[in-house]
Structures are given as structure tokens and as C-alpha cells.
Amino acid sequence: MDSSAPPTLFNRDNFTLETQPPKIIPIVDFSSYVVDSLPDSESKLSTKQIQTANNLINAFATSGFVYLTNHGVPQDVIDDMFALSRDFFGKSVEEKEKIAWDSVESNRGYVSLGKEKLSDLDKEGRGDEIKILNEISPDLKEAFDLGLDDPTSPYQNKYPSPASKPQLDSFFERMRGMHEKMMTAIAVGLGLTPTFFHPFIQRGGNTLRLLHYPPVLPTQITDTSRRCGAHTDYGSVTFLFQDNVGGLEVLDNESGAFVRAVPVPGTILVNVGDILQRWTNDYLKSNQHRVVKPYSVVSDGMLPARYSIAYFCDPDSDALVETVGKFVTHENPNKYQPVNAGEYLRARLSNTYI
Ligand SMILES: O=C(O)CCC(=O)C(=O)O
Numbered sequence: 001m002d003s004s005a006p007p008t009l010f011n012r013d014n015f016t017l018e019t020q021p022p023k024i025i026p027i028v029d030f031s032s033y034v035v036d037s038l039p040d041s042e043s044k045l046s047t048k049q050i051q052t053a054n055n056l057i058n059a060f061a062t063s064g065f066v067y068l069t070n071h072g073v074p075q076d077v078i079d080d081m082f083a084l085s086r087d088f089f090g091k092s093v094e095e096k097e098k099i100a101w102d103s104v105e106s107n108r109g110y111v112s113l114g115k116e117k118l119s120d121l122d123k124e125g126r127g128d129e130i131k132i133l134n135e136i137s138p139d140l141k142e143a144f145d146l147g148l149d150d151p152t153s154p155y156q157n158k159y160p161s162p163a164s165k166p167q168l169d170s171f172f173e174r175m176r177g178m179h180e181k182m183m184t185a186i187a188v189g190l191g192l193t194p195t196f197f198h199p200f201i202q203r204g205g206n207t208l209r210l211l212h213y214p215p216v217l218p219t220q221i222t223d224t225s226r227r228c229g230a231h232t233d234y235g236s237v238t239f240l241f242q243d244n245v246g247g248l249e250v251l252d253n254e255s256g257a258f259v260r261a262v263p264v265p266g267t268i269l270v271n272v273g274d275i276l277q278r279w280t281n282d283y284l285k286s287n288q289h290r291v292v293k294p295y296s297v298v299s300d301g302m303l304p305a306r307y308s309i310a311y312f313c314d315p316d317s318d319a320l321v322e323t324v325g326k327f328v329t330h331e332n333p334n335k336y337q338p339v340n341a342g343e344y345l346r347a348r349l350s351n352t353y354i
């Protein structure tokens with residue numbers, strides 16, 4: 001954009017997208033998997049289910065990202081989650097700190113500004129460097145994490161209020177169902193039996209994360225200080241709901257440039273995480289993404305707040321993730337040692353938190 005052009009006034013109601021979704025992130029119709037009974041054998045697959053699975057895999061094997069449409073999560077359910085999120089982040093820091101995130105083992109509660117910095121260095125295990133970076137330029141965000149509500153677990157959720165519990169738990173469960181549907185489709189697209197991943201995702205060790213990027217001065221977001229540093233996600237897949245402010249970018253592996261993953265109303269952005277990349281010996285790509293300035297959108301000289309909701313899917317914490325045999329060949333030898341999914345996640349989290 002011409003930097004001398006006057007800033008566009010931001011108005012949530014009449015904001016229209018100034019760009020189209022990038023070609024590397026296709027829109028995939030998921031309706032054939034939004035069914036009560038998922039196919040449990042190849043013979044039960046419809047033509048549409050096979051086609052959808054192939055569309056997903058084509059994208060996951062290149063950019064690692066798709067926009068999911070006809071996903072079955074009602075818009076009012078999503079709107080209500082964003083409303084809950086605004087409500088929570090609108091409280092004072094002191095109030096939010098009462099339910100502070102306290103350990104990688106639990107990975108639940110409020111994460112204040114400056115507590116976490118996502119960085120691509122994390123994948124190389126360079127946690128010490130990230131901690132230094134975090135002091136200089138933390139991610140300009142705050143978050144709230146929630147896991148499975150399991151009374152037998154040593155780790156309990158920290159709800160913003162008793163009234164928020166049913167809504168958060170029900171969303172968590174709904175998205176757990178989406179995880180199962182997505183892993184079924186991925187298995188089909190990979191030519192595996194549709195239930196291949198089911199034994200690994202029995203206990204719902206996923207994380208629901210509400211994210212708030214507060215309003216900042218345009219000068220606060222720079223190349224080194226971002227709303228969210230470039231990183232890959234850790235688990236199997238991530239579902240992301242974003243508001244209409246924008247700023248999310250995804251690496252285009254071919255050009256080496258980041259492209260705008262613009263908000264597309266009514267869709268969920270889905271991306272491959274590192275565990276799924278490991279499972280497939282790099283056939284599916286866990287791709288780098290980051291959150292930068294929204295594009296030419298300013299209100300009162302400030303960049304507007306942005307809200308997003310991520311649902312990070314992980315295998316059960318006791319699951320052993322080993323490269324699937326069919327992805328190991330003479331030309332493409334196994335790149336990964338088996339890992340325990342829980343240990344892997346904890347190691348990644350402890351790299352990025354102060
Ligand atoms: O807020 C977003 O759009 C993306 C956040 C993200 O990538 C993450 O938290 O892993």
C-alpha cells in the first residue's frame with residue numbers, strides 16, 4: 001500500500017476484505033464428513049468423501065492449510081464464543097491473573113501479555129534464545145487455555161466464571177468431534193483405513209485457546225515484534241476461527257514469502273501440526289505462520305484489537321507417534337524417532353514460555 005495514502009477508518013460492520021484468499025490455501029467443502037456415523041471401512045466411503053479427502057491432502061501436502069466450509073459448527077455457537085472471549089479479556093489483568101496459567105503439564109488458564117513467544121527457533125529446541133527474544137520483543141497477545149473437563153485428572157480447568165463452564169466445555173466437546181472427523185478424512189486421503197488415527201485420539205487431550213491481540217500503535221508491530229511470531233503448531237491439526245480484522249500470514253513454500261490468510265466469513269482455517277508431519281515423514285506439511293499488522297485498518301491512530309480462537313488437536317498424551325510405514329521408502333528414509341505425544345508437547349511448550 002502507498003504509505004502516504006490516508007488510513008482507512010476501521011468499522012467492524014462495514015469492513016470488507018481487500019484481498020482474496022491466497023491460491024495456496026484452497027476452500028474445501030467438508031459437508032460429507034459432517035455426518036452422525038463416520039465411515040469405518042473403505043467400502044462405506046462415498047465418492048464425495050473420497051473427493052473431499054483428496055482435496056484436503058492436496059493442500060496439506062503443499063501449504064499445509066485449508067479453509068473449511070460447510071463444517072457444521074453453527075455460526076451462533078462461534079459468535080457466542082467470541083462474545084465470551086471479549087467478555088473475559090475485557091476484565092482487569094488482576095481479575096484475569098486469578099486464573100493464571102501455571103505449568104506446561106496443566107497448560108490451562110490465563111496467559112498474560114509477554115508470557116509466551118512463538119518462534120520458529122522452537123522447532124530446533126532453541127528455547128534459551130526464545131527466552132531472550134521474549135524479553136526484547138514478546139508476542140503482543142494474551143490468551144486463555146482450556147483442556148478436557150476430566151474430574152479424575154490432576155489438572156483442572158480454570159474457568160473465567162461458573163457461568164462460562166457449560167459453554168466452554170460444550171465447545172471443547174464439539175471440536176473434539178471435529179478432530180475425529182478431520183482425522184478420518186485425513187486417513188482416507190492418505191490411503192489408510194478411515195479409523196487409522198482413532199486409537200490415538202481417544203482421550204481428548206486437546207487445547208482450546210482464546211486469543212486477544214490488544215489495540216497497539218502501528219509502530220509497536222515491527223519485524224521483530226509481532227502479534228505472534230512465525231511458528232509451526234505442535235499437534236496433529238489446528239482449527240482456527242478468526243474475526244474480520246486480519247493479520248494472519250502463512251509461508252508460501254515455493255516463493256519463500258508469507259501470504260495473507262485473510263478471514264473468509266463462515267470458514268474455519270485448518271492446518272497441519274508437527275505431529276502429523278512426523279507421522280507422515282514430511283508428506284504433510286506443518287507450515288510456518290505468524291500474525292502481523294492488519295492491512296490498512298486503523299482506528300484513532302491505533303491498530304484495532306484482534307480476536308481469534310484456536311483449537312489445537314493432539315494425540316492422547318500416552319500415545320506413541322511413529323512414522324507410518326507407507327511413508328518410509330528407500331528414497332525417503334524415516335526422518336523421525338518415535339515420540340511420546342505428551343512428552344513432545346510439554347517439551348515444545350516449555351521452549352516458548354517464560
Ligand atoms: O491468531 C491467529 O490467527 C493464529 C494464532 C496461532 O497461530 C497460534 O496460536 O498457534
Ligand SMILES: [Fe+2]
Pocket residue numbers: 231232233289
Ligand atoms: Fe499457530
